[in-house]
Amino acid sequence: MTQPLLKVTDLKTQFRTKWGLVKAVDGVSFHVKHGETFGIVGESGSGKSVTSLSIMRLIPQPAGRIVSGAIELDGLNLLELSEKEMRDYRGGKIGMILQDPLSSLNPLFTIGSQIIEGLRIHTSLKGRSLKERAIDLLRRVHIPSPAMRMKDWPHLLSGGMRQRVVGAISISCEPELLIADEPTTALDATIQLQYLNLLKRIQKETRLSIIFVTHDLGAVAYLCHRAAVMYAGRIVETATVKDLFDKPAHPYTIGLLNSMQKVEKKADHIESIKGQPPNLKNLPIGCSFAPRCDQVKDICKEKYPEETELGADHLVRCWVVKKEAVKIK
Amino acid sequence: MNKLNKLFAALLLLLVTMFVHTPADAEPAGELRVGLTTLYNQTFHPTTASGYRLSYMSPIFDFIITTDKNGEPDPSNSLAHKWEVSEDRLKWTFHIREGVKFHDGTSLTAKDAKFAIDNASSKNNRAGRKSDFNAFVKNVETEGDYTMIINLNKPWQFILYFLSDAIGTQGIVFPKDYVDKHGIDHFMKNPIGSGPYRLKESVARDHITLEAAGAKHWRVDPTYQTITFKLLPESGTRLAALKTGEVDLVQIGVSDVSSVEKDGFRIFKKKNGLLLDLSFLRVGDKTGGVLNDKRVREALIKAIDKNAIVNQILMGNGSTIGTTLPQFSWAVDYSPFPVTEYNPDEAKKLLAEAGLANGFSINIYSFVTRLPETKLINEAIAGYWSAIGVEAKVLEMAYNAFRPVWVKKKEVTGPSAFLMAWPNRTIYSWRGKYFSGNPFSTVNDPELDKMINEVEASSSVADYKKISQRNMKYVLDQSFATGVALADDLFALGKDVPAWNIGRNIQSFRIEFIGSDE
């Protein structure tokens, strides 16, 4: 097995807030292979966005802090880089797309200058070739009459178009890894599909790896090869998309899948799982999902579940599953 | 050796005296910078603007009559070096000094002097005294180049003062031909006078610079090459400018004295430069109310401790006074009018007699014109009055807001009084101050009206003085008003400025006399 492109090991990111310490990401490990689209699924507050920002090392300072762990890109631990070295990775080897297309472009700069800014930092292009490259990028994200759009201001573009521009910026410097943090959430349903197709095509063309952060299991099924399900700052299940949908193991994953079938439209708060989303400031001692789990056992309330390997690339953290797996073995 | 030493010493002495001795005909040199609280408006026509501009006008111009340090007409310093008055006191003949030249080289003659009086009588006169000129002057004639005759409608005892530097700018002689040729507007900005200094530059609301018009002048030789009057409205800034040496001479207030002295600057006083008097409003009118009772007015005056006001508020920079007219008025001798005694018990008794044992309430209109301490004095008076059971309310306002009340265009709300700081000058108008129905009059008393008519009809100075004396006694006996204090005008001098004869009864600081040995 070749070395994965990205390997995250035991990542812990915490925030100091007025109400106390929030363990937003608490011991997350996963890896992303070359050319793979890896999904991270979870409700809001599950830690999926913090995980992606941690990879970029863009946790809001000074409240937030990556406490421990390792984030290795091609075997190099990003957490050990200086801020200046890290900047070469941002927008260079790692690109990122943010959730809100309406506010993620600077209103006072033209589309062109915002694309060129990144190119200037990470490539050796100059003058005309910079511009040509930018136009080419716009063309690649299917912006009509890209040369004219270069001089346009962000507010003149629709949300979908703006998200395409952000997409263009994210891939402008030929990154090896693209992190897309809920890139379609704010878009209209029809535009969403277009955008997912765009990502899919880009991924195929460039063979880059994508981390696709979403609460939308449907999008995961459509786009990803493998996915991790996050709950309360931890990954509760990792599997290939096929396994995840065919043989979901964790009660939370099962709940998610059920709710997806029940509610066709997406909602941030999934109602079919009973009880309240976890309070990160005050997590239970044992399994964080225990208070909402209908198969809860005594041990669930005492100890956080160990990792159980259910098959190749299928990991789950649940005492119930572990017991059954042991029985089967 | 001894001889050589002596020779050397003698030589040295010679050398020293050569350099140190300043010859009497020294050229004007150096600059004097004066910081003023206001420059009024910086137009230089004698009668189109305030008569208070004397500080920078008197060095530029000469007056028909110049007063001496005692406030008396001084022919030796006046353009009119001699004058005569007819038996009936209706025809005044003035002999104008020959050889006086305006700054443009033209000669000053009698027609220029006539021009000055015509201007003072014209409706455009904003320097003040227009009404007096209109009332008294019938016409002005000239006889030859150096004789001017003023014909009066009725005897005018004050005429010499109205033509002098004692009360304003209307006695200034300025060139008729030049004004006729260039127009008034041009003259306002580009004045030509006959004084020891001429205007060099005037920057609106910033400064006025004068320069010596020549080495010699018949009235006073200029000491400085330039004199600059700088506008410094804020007292803190004014003192700072003195301390930094940006100005050499500034007006200061009583409260600045100690800090200025601590910094090593000398204080220079114009003794008794301001007269503070307290008048009641609308006495004898319906709105006068309880103030129409003489006993009440007397009680209010007796309740005031004038000594305490001079010593504690003016910090000794002044003196108490008995009259409501200036201390050294030409018209009224000061000595027969003793300062009213401070007697609160007597005051209470008088109130009780008037049936006001339980007191009443009175307004004090309080505003500041020349003396910042006026406010404090008003507070003190309110205190004295409350001590005898009178509830005094101090109404703080700007002077311009008080004027309509004073001239009866705005009614008073009950018994009222006010304290006014007057420049301590020779002339006050009996009619203006006390004649019934006149805008500024505070009293409505037929008896006093009759007495004022009599003083105006007096046919000799001696007569005038006698009747004035009687009138003043009546005003004081009736307690229509009372003088509260005389306050000194205070200046701080920079290190190089010598003390000078600032005079007594004029508003001018006689800046042009600084450094002269007069």
Place this chain on the structure above:
Amino acid sequence: MKRFIVVRIVQMFVTLILLSVLIFSLIRISGDPAALLLDESATEKDYQLLRVELGLDEPIIAQYFKFISRAAVGDFGLSTNDRVPVLISIGGALPNTARLALTSLVLALSMAVPLGVISAVKKGSVYDHFARVIAGLGQSVPTFWVGLVLIQIFAVNFRILPSSGMETSAHYILPSATLALFMMSGFARLLRSSMLEVLDSEFIKLARIKGVSESSVVWKHALRNSLMSVLSFGGMYIAILMTGTILVETVFAWPGLGRLAYEGIINQDFPLIQGVVLIGGVIVMLSSLLTDILYAYLDPRIRFSG
């Protein structure tokens, strides 16, 4: 944009008319120049004559229409105090005020920008607290007092700057510093809060994601957006600036519009007060309009809307 300017100019005219009515009636209710100019020995007849001479005897409506029809063609009449055409007095004073105001504005911005920006970037740090105290002082300490203290320190104690007047460029330092301190506080506070907001925005995150250096993120991406919100308050600041100059001009004996207005009020000089207030009003409104146009021009969201 054209429509916006036309609407604003129409609004300006309406405001000016209202302002003229207000100032015209206010000064006539509160004062009487004839009473002030009257001789002490004057008679009642002299008073009435003076009123005729000053044009105060006519019905107030007639006075107003006379005034406004002349003002419309730029004739504000002669000052009753010194008979100089009001427009000439204003013409002399206005450049002095403008120079002082502009110097102060530049100084205020050059102090406020680093103060506000660094304060926001280092939010909660010692520097932030320090900067906030400085900004708070500038707003809570009276300008008058600041001026006198600066004079005491730099003119009297150290003798390095002149205390008052406006002859040389050195004369500009203390008055503009005083005014700038007053202006700076507001700018710095506004800039800080707006920087905090902008720094938290998605496009700043995107800039960082692109690998843009932190200094470029702050000084290019964030500051430009924050300055826009400062600029959007431009009109208000111009009005504040005008009031500030009145105080500063008195302390530093600066021959500007503020002094002129003050003298006009002291002397009950109706034509002068009317002229200063109206022309001052026009200037405030015009510069407010100009900042709005500038704002619209600099902000593509407004420039290219519709």
